[in-house]
Amino acid sequence: MVNANYDELSKQMKELRHLSNSQSILYWDIRTYMPSEGIEQRGQSLAILGRIIHEKATNTQIGELISQCNKSDSGLDSIQKRNVELWKRDHDRETKLPSDLVVRLTKQSTITEHKWEQAKQKKQNFAIIKPELEKMVELVKERARALDPDKPMYDVLLDEYEPKMTAAGIDSYFKPLKEGVIKLIKKYQDAVADNPPNTTILKKNIPVDQQKQVSKWIMNFLGIPPNRSRVDEAEHPFTTGLAKDVRITTHYLDDDPTGAIYSTFHEGGHALYELNTPEEHWFSAVGETISMGIHESQSRFAENIVGKNPIFLKYFYPKVVQKYMPAFNSLDTDTFIKTINAITPSKIRIYADEVTYNLHVILRFEIEQDLIAGKISVGELPDIWNAKMEEYLGVKIENDAEGVLQDTHWYAGLIGYFPTYVLGNIYNSQMLATMRKSIPEWEDQLGVGDFSKIRNWLVTNVQNKGSIYDPIDLINNICNQPPDTKYFLDYLNEKYSRIYNI
């Protein structure tokens, strides 16, 4: 049945998606190639574009078209109905945001993020960025209040990254997780103490060109076509773009090549998800990725479940790492596997092992909630950060660059985002448990450097579903049960009992 309202609505939403993707490319440019002095004018350009998008997204015609499409006799099929539902969700959200707030948010996030980047690079004190972050946090709170003055602000923010998720829901996952993780750390405490991991042996001086070769290999291994993607360098790795142009960035450190290796796996996983959303629905809501948690499930699948799998590493380390980075010839495969997977507290979240990583996120989740609730001030962040790091992980933060300045999120206005990383762990280990039933030989595949069967499973069961289901429904659809932290703890226990032989 032809529905002129739906067609018009589709057309307008498609245009909006093109505009927001143009914005994304302009952000990508800021963080990869833009000359530094260009930041102020770029901030203005993005604010103008942001206002235009906001005006288009909130114009009353769209509201009317949505109402028309929601009538019982609309004759829309289930996919079309889902599109209308998702567009309505976005439209309702956007109409609640005053235009000037959108402009102020865009401008401030561009400035704060850029200044954060410089502060981190120059290892400056947090104090230098504090006034900008204060403005950012106030704007984020203003945003939450505008979206829903009746709900707790933090829940409002969470919902933007993980539809229908609440702080209480996260708590219900994170509580057993925290317990399980602490138990696990204790279980291997002695084994770790007997044979203390020396992660400094991974810190080899590797020319950037060699590191780029490895990144290229990883992209190819993951099945990401070079004519639809690219790898650039940025201070903080990220993935952007959609449909046939999805780009990742990594950060090559001269003296620490595993950073770029695993950020390439991670961002490559994100890129794979974006590239494999259902092509027939691209530029409509159903053709999008559904949530940051599911996004992280895919990136962390590539990074951890695949990239740090001991059987995969028996292939990857000699055939790729040692081949392209001969400086690793002096380090044997088993030691690499043990060291890269070592349960050892790290100051930096993105370099943490799969066990302690969760505590990094739980720490941020706790701080974020208190920050938004006004229980702590921006100025207190470094002290609270450092204290919690010592309490949870026993590490002493020496300067803010390795502490509260390490992640871009808060400076970019992304508060309520961090929990999605651990949701990703919870989701993907549950996906793995299901996948193993149809691909019991999944590890043998990895052992010969073949990701294709696993990739196809992820594409078919997760990525190609786009936004047909909300996250919890998607997990239900794939695994026949809602998300359950048990699978992640099982995964960790199985993995580490094999590594430590306990």
Added chain:
Amino acid sequence: MVNANYDELSKQMKELRHLSNSQSILYWDIRTYMPSEGIEQRGQSLAILGRIIHEKATNTQIGELISQCNKSDSGLDSIQKRNVELWKRDHDRETKLPSDLVVRLTKQSTITEHKWEQAKQKKQNFAIIKPELEKMVELVKERARALDPDKPMYDVLLDEYEPKMTAAGIDSYFKPLKEGVIKLIKKYQDAVADNPPNTTILKKNIPVDQQKQVSKWIMNFLGIPPNRSRVDEAEHPFTTGLAKDVRITTHYLDDDPTGAIYSTFHEGGHALYELNTPEEHWFSAVGETISMGIHESQSRFAENIVGKNPIFLKYFYPKVVQKYMPAFNSLDTDTFIKTINAITPSKIRIYADEVTYNLHVILRFEIEQDLIAGKISVGELPDIWNAKMEEYLGVKIENDAEGVLQDTHWYAGLIGYFPTYVLGNIYNSQMLATMRKSIPEWEDQLGVGDFSKIRNWLVTNVQNKGSIYDPIDLINNICNQPPDTKYFLDYLNEKYSRIYNI
């Protein structure tokens, strides 16, 4: 005096400038880093953005604001009045273009240009791009007719790149130029024949990294701050951006390093102009560069008057070329100077010497006019091109990549643009004649690798004038007389009589 209409108009025009500059960055991305499969969706994004810009530029409110500002009691100062005049010029032009034509033009130019790039790279036959170019030419003609159905189409197109210029005006410059150039070629025919230049000695294998070092040196020599600019690689060199973010591209050929050297001088000259428009007027019309002819005068000043000056080369060649590209150690300075300046017909315009270059442009000017007048068809372009190349320059084109496919302009819809290159030669030699009166030691400065005095003169007298004057008025303002081809011929005669000692 406060004029609320002017303030509102300024604000809206500033926003438009931000939007069109965002478009420019998205085009830059296509030609530098975009994954190739992204072209179709990017074309759509740019078309949508183009339509939004067009709608904003043509909305009736802007027309009304302009009318209000044009009232005799507006109280505007002369700069403000000039802004209104220029905005009215643009607004009148834009309102004549139907929205759908703008969209079709944007889409088609993205596609044609991208396919041209591939065709050229793969050395494919012109036939492969012919259908796309046919569509492009028809759209350009449709554009000219919409802008002014009463004026010759080619004059309408010319006026967009060089305000107030006509084909007859160009003819009046090009006729004496053609005669003068042919005379000059004859004058040195014997000298050239006695000592035939061997340009193949310049074709050395030079690693791209070394070439990048030289490009970097040139940018620094020209006084272009790295935090406001950058150099990337593209199939066809170009400059884009404005205010504090102006980027150039060059094309590094493994076996022909002078190509990148001189395109860096050329594009660097363009960048210098953009960066030195009057900052207090940025994002208003007066703060813009005035025309492509004046633009080319600056780029070709850097490329030829400076970059190929024998006294400058006595410094630049040993201290830069030979230093960063040791493969040149076997070639002495005098031979380099003679060879780089040799009057010798080339197939490729951008590699031509300063004398024969003009014939390349005259050829394109003649073909363009006939193409737009319908005297020749798109399909005939390769044959006519090749025949004229043989007639004017005595060279035989072997494949379209070195013939009609060599330049991007027509494929990007830029018809009427080529003459501005030679206008640039005419303008800048006249500027030079004036500059020499205040900096008689200009060549001594170049001889010690110092561009600063010359740069300051260009900034003060040309670049910092922005769009206060139309091109001919600007030349009048600087040189106290209208453009005159005589100065360019004098410049060529002086230069070559010194090189050939005749």
